[in-house]
Amino acid sequence: MIATDKLADVFVELADSLVDDFDLVDFLQRLTDHAADMSGASSVGLLLADHHGQLQFMAASNQSGKALELFQLQHSEGPCLDCYTTGEPVVNAELEQAASRWPHFAPRAIEAGFRSVHAFPMRLRDQTIGALNLFGDSQTRFAADETRLVQALADVATIAILQERSISHAEVLTQQLQGALNSRILLEQAKGALAQREGVSTEVAFSMLRKQARSTQRRLVEVAAEVLEGL
Amino acid sequence: MGRALPASRGDGRDGVDRAKVGATERRLREHARAACDPGSEAVRDTGAAIDCLCRLAVTELGLLGAAVTLMTPTAPSPGAAVAPAPPAYSQAVAGASDERAHELEHLQFSLGEGPSAHAFTTGRPVLVPDLEAAFARWPAFAPAGLRAGLGAVHTFPLQLGAVRFGTLTLYDGRSRSLSSDEVTTCLILAEIGTERLLESAADGTSHALDPGLDLALRFRSEVYQAQGKVAVQLGVSLAHALLLMRARAYASDQDLSDLAIAILDETIEMGRHVD
CATH class of the missing domain: 3.30.450.40 (GAF domain)
Structure with missing residues (x-):
């Protein structure tokens, strides 16, 4: 058959x-x-x-x-x-x-x-x-x-x-890792950069970042990326 | 219908031996799969499964420790205009056999060199049976590893085809080569680790990592904070800032994290140049 x-x-x-x-x-x-x-x-x-x-x-x-x-x-x-x-x-x-x-x-x-x-x-x-x-x-x-x-x-x-x-x-995992790892590291770098620029502690810098994200209705990682621009 | 093993395995063995070897490998694979099954009672989630895999490596091979680091190239994250500065990949420890293995994994990051980075960039296992003979290759990591009690170190990439997620690094207190059976064991463990990570992504369509895995990720936030601070302070790039910090830590025989904390506390002033 x-x-x-x-x-x-x-x-x-x-x-x-x-x-x-x-x-x-x-x-x-x-x-x-x-x-x-x-x-x-x-x-x-x-x-x-x-x-x-x-x-x-x-x-x-x-x-x-x-x-x-x-x-x-x-x-x-x-x-x-x-x-x-x-x-x-x-x-x-x-x-x-x-x-x-x-x-x-x-x-x-x-x-x-x-x-x-x-x-x-x-x-x-x-x-x-x-x-x-x-x-x-x-x-x-x-x-x-x-x-x-x-x-x-x-x-x-x-x-x-x-x-x-x-x-x-595998492609999904790669995207997830990039999202999770890169954005977290970026955020830490931005805390440090902003702290130095404004002469404040990293905790204060973090609240500033959050406040700005809220008031401009953007994601925290975008605001953080902006802080690091030009570095 | 077992997955094909590397072609170098079983060469010159007769059919009976090959069958026996195949059965041993199958048993190990099944044992590892069962022992590291997230959703089983002993293993809560993917993060715990990775820890479990590392502990299994330690007992199977008689090691000091084992750790899994997840890495990803620093492509800009969605919505971000810039990528985090070098190293050219972001990394975090996803699991380890114990705290000491965690520290050893961090040591590589701190010094900016070691087998994990090498295995990740090349996609090939890095086998170093005698760390003492690796001084030229890793002038900072080799002596530091020896001081930490290491004799040998081996790293296997976690990957599927051309896509790489991280590494499984095995820390051995003795200076010795892995036998070909042990290499097979490592490859199987790396395969199960990859399998677990892929399963964790199976339900995901978004950019959110599996929660169990996400919570398990550990990296030194103080290092990255200090990196940002130094970059602004000295008007250098983020990449340059990290290089200066690593150089300073190395020259003053200090852990990178300790240096980072001192920078954040402003008890250390970073210079633009290394003394």
Whole structure:
């Protein structure tokens, strides 16, 4: 069922999209498109957990995939959620026999014309960040080596997403450090400079800085920077 | 799916040894991660997690002390027209194994030289197995470190790709090289430290540092106050002012903080030139 002739192209294109100008939404959109294309699934959807651990819809290969993902989120039920919770794949689940497992989701998916469903965890070590859902409209079954391939696709995507997150956290941390460290040091320097200029103590200089920030409705660090200008 | 270890590791080892080494590293990584988990009962916040990491380094490697300094290039802070004057980066100690390690970290700042600054600017570990042999490299820090009981000092940068946040410095009472396993331990600890710092930033979208980390930051405010005062007094740049203060402290064998306090109290008059 997996179109192995497309595999190389899929992995090469995904790798290419990691090299520069990485855009998460665009990347996930391609991922779902490729997963659908290569597996023959009629719809593919993807959920990712936000930093509170709440799953959010991220991408789908088409509208019915999106609808089914959102339905799972609304009813807190379905293969994607099971897969995210357990970290284990859900493979070859036949919807007609799944009414007791997913009383809301199964009838809805059948109504939408699907017959089988698969979900693959997006996981690195002990951390599961989301799940990739494949919906089939025929009685499609994956063989063991085929599920490994889809899982590999999910794994590559997971690494890409985590790396992108780390980098954006690194950028945030850098900004935070610059804000916290530079502005504090600047403020201390300004206290000393103003104290000398006005012949007062640093405590008095600090109140002067605060007073001026209040009366001109500016941030303390801006007033401090002004004191240091020209030094 | 372990993270790739540095390529130099495991060279020439057979598969079994490699697997064993991999398991040891994994155990250490898991142990360190668990021991320094902010949100666990023993570790209140990110600041405490950094302290904990430093203490773990001390026990794992049998050190005198360990400390983490956060540094950032002195790009102008938002809204500020000028950047704080040199050093070309701002720094504060975020955590240490104990007060002594704090002091050693401050010693480097006070003297304006040492392995932390070097590791931060180059992005590479700085390994100094014998401080006595480092006099030419750090004419002020090496003798001062020896007097403080140091035999060796090693610094590992905390970084992700090209983005650098600070350093983990290990202070050893003995003069000795780290074994390759110990270097691996250091790299893992630096990695966990980086991980913790990144996690602290994960929720942040603003310029506000994680509160636990923010409160943990320690720097010598008196030094910067005195720097501003001297700059105005002598009509020199902030950078020049700090250089004069460091020179004066060094020449009179005085701690930079003590000198700064004397300047603020006006019990010392700074000259424009070093005597």
